[in-house]
Amino acid sequence: MEPGNRARVEAWLRYGSDLGLGPYYRDRIVPETAVMAAPGAAVESLDQPSQAMAAAAGQTDAGSTLAFSQPPASPAASVSSRSAPAGSLAQEPSLFEASDRIEGDTLDLIRETIGDCTRCKLHKGRTNIVFGVGSMKAQLVFVGEGPGRDEDIKGEPFVGRAGKLLTQMIEAMGLRREDVYICNVVKCRPPENRLPEKDEITTCSPFLFRQIDVIRPKVICCLGSCASQTLLQTTQGISRFRGEWFDFRGSKLIATYHPAYLLRNPNAKGEVWKDLQKVMAVLGLQPKRK
Numbered sequence: 001m002e003p004g005n006r007a008r009v010e011a012w013l014r015y016g017s018d019l020g021l022g023p024y025y026r027d028r029i030v031p032e033t034a035v036m037a038a039p040g041a042a043v044e045s046l047d048q049p050s051q052a053m054a055a056a057a058g059q060t061d062a063g064s065t066l067a068f069s070q071p072p073a074s075p076a077a078s079v080s081s082r083s084a085p086a087g088s089l090a091q092e093p094s095l096f097e098a099s100d101r102i103e104g105d106t107l108d109l110i111r112e113t114i115g116d117c118t119r120c121k122l123h124k125g126r127t128n129i130v131f132g133v134g135s136m137k138a139q140l141v142f143v144g145e146g147p148g149r150d151e152d153i154k155g156e157p158f159v160g161r162a163g164k165l166l167t168q169m170i171e172a173m174g175l176r177r178e179d180v181y182i183c184n185v186v187k188c189r190p191p192e193n194r195l196p197e198k199d200e201i202t203t204c205s206p207f208l209f210r211q212i213d214v215i216r217p218k219v220i221c222c223l224g225s226c227a228s229q230t231l232l233q234t235t236q237g238i239s240r241f242r243g244e245w246f247d248f249r250g251s252k253l254i255a256t257y258h259p260a261y262l263l264r265n266p267n268a269k270g271e272v273w274k275d276l277q278k279v280m281a282v283l284g285l286q287p288k289r290k
């Protein structure tokens with residue numbers, strides 16, 4: 001389907017969904033049961049983080065980003081019993097999903113299709129299109145919301161302060177940055193680092209879906225509200241479903257806080273580390289040793 005047509009169809013489906021007429025396709029809706037089954041316990045209050053995890057993640061160093069380079073020596077991390085068990089995740093692609101995949105698609109082809117894009121108003125303020133970086137065979141894809149100033153200048157996602165923290169998080173998981181794939185919902189920098197607007201997300205997100213379809217990662221880790229709300233097609237706040245597992249086009253999806261949020265709220269690092277441990281358990285990773 002043409003990206004423009006797809007965006008229009010998605011906008012109508014989303015409109016219908018907002019009116020309560022959906023869901024039209026199961027994998028883009030945060031199951032109410034899953035979210036509602038994620039009681040306060042599923043997400044520890046940010047005001048009362050786990051003291052043990054806070055200590056383990058080095059939160060006492062409020063301004064430091066070193067916490068992730070010194071992960072706690074955890075036992076083999078296991079998927080939390082609070083999470084939806086893997087077996088309950090949908091295994092079959094939905095009709096929408098199956099028809100949506102582009103046969104023979106590649107990252108190069110997607111980049112070529114984007115071209116010198118002017119499809120949405122974000123093109124006016126950008127220096128570079130920030131497509132994505134990393135391994136096309138990555139088992140883990142991180143999705144953020146959009147490029148910031150440093151990313152816009154360099155044309156690479158997550159290279160500023162938040163990017164450095166993300167790199168530390170990746171390394172704490174026993175991986176290198178080049179082992180994963182990193183991209184954003186929108187490819188051009190929103191002015192003043194504001195959140196991408198709905199029309200911009202609707203226009204640009206088909207490229208993200210194609211990237212995910214090409215890579216077919218085992219796990220997608222959404223960083224922050226924008227990415228998780230876009231992929232899960234929900235308006236619910238991330239704290240309602242952070243740390244829970246969902247299915248997205250054949251991959252397992254988990255949402256956690258954005259590294260930029262952690263720079264402002266270092267007390268949340270322990271929560272994020274717990275989420276990353278769940279990802280590590282699925283991928284069979286051991287934390288990096290000092």
Ligand code: SF4
Nearest residue numbers: 117120123187188204
């Ligand atoms: S944000 Fe996406 S759709 Fe908008 S101009 Fe940039 S590449 Fe095109």
